[in-house]
Amino acid sequence: MKTYEHISLKAYNTFGIDASARRMVVLEPGDEPASLPREAPWLVLGGGSNMVFTRDYDGTVVRLDTVREVSVRADGAEVLVTAWGGMVMDELVEWTLEQGCYGLENLTAIPGTVGASVVQNVGAYGVEAKDVVEGVEVYDLQEGRRCLFSNADCRFAYRDSMFKHHPGRFLVLRVCYRLRREFVANLSYKALEGLPHATAAELRQAIADLRWGKLPRPEEHGSAGSFFKNPVVEEPVYQHLRTMHPDMPEAHRSEEGYKLSAGWLIDRAGWKGRTMGAAGVWPRNALVLYNASACTGSEVLALARAIQQDVDDKFNVRLEPEAIII
Ligand SMILES: Cc1cc2nc3c(=O)[nH]c(=O)nc-3n(C[C@H](O)[C@H](O)[C@H](O)COP(=O)(O)OP(=O)(O)OC[C@H]3O[C@@H](n4cnc5c(N)ncnc54)[C@H](O)[C@@H]3O)c2cc1C
Structure with a gap:
């Protein structure tokens, strides 16, 4: 230590x-x-x-520490892959594909660590951590003991888990994922539909290309990825917005309600490409706030609040940050 x-x-x-x-x-x-x-x-x-x-x-x-510590155990047609929480998530994705273990490939190139992937229930291109997490080994800093949590115990929701509601209490030490030996491409995301014959490596490459076409690379421009969550509203609110804005993208319907595109709302409110102080809205993706020139956290927060207020005024929809503000 x-x-x-x-x-x-x-x-x-x-x-x-x-x-x-x-x-x-x-x-x-x-x-x-x-x-x-x-x-x-x-x-x-x-x-x-x-x-x-x-x-x-x-x-x-x-x-x-970001060291690679990972093990594989067969479980019938499936495999249980257990990785150290500090390992870089994308290294784990690459490693699993090299071993012929499938299920994580759509999470390619999400920055951050294995431990955070469960806390945040990370998701991209039709897959979320909750779809592949079998269980989690945790150290409870408050109680001073190790515990094991099943997938159900984690209470996953959209970019959310039980851990997020106890900040500073649980340290995720290891995550066990249930993966498959057989590769079946998950092409549920629209932009991937044209890849029915892709191998896992080709799918991984296609996803990386799509991602970096619309996101700032962390080594070039600082950001936290999507700054806001996509807001989930009830049907009457969605129908009213569609009537007022017929070109609004169709919402994704789930048990929780109608998930609107926060990026579209911010773009339509006129924020894409704008800067305030040294913080800005990424010109190719309005959902991303970025460090335009050595910004402070207060400048990011001021920009986020101005966007929230403006979107609220224009659409009567409240945006909530996905990023964690310290
Ligand atoms: C360019 C870019 C693109 C992104 N794209 C996506 C995307 O497509 N999908 C997506 O879901 N996210 C995306 N993100 C957000 C980010 O990558 C994820 O939220 C990621 O899981 C954060 O990992 P981290 O290790 O950096 O966590 P941190 O930012 O360090 O922490 C995030 C939260 O997790 C907690 N935490 C971290 N590690 C542990 C641990 N071991 N035990 C307990 N708690 C822990 C922290 O306390 C904090 O609450 C993107 C970010 C960037 C910068």
């Missing part, structure tokens, strides 16, 4: 915001989490790819 005092977090968040932490502790797979400092508050930090620091953190940042 490594400990650092008064450390800059600039290299530890993809927005590239210059905040600092009073202390950072980094755990490796063999370290005993029981020896973590006991005094709260704690902030568990993965790759910092969905975080916006608006202030310095006066507590202990807990990180898992």
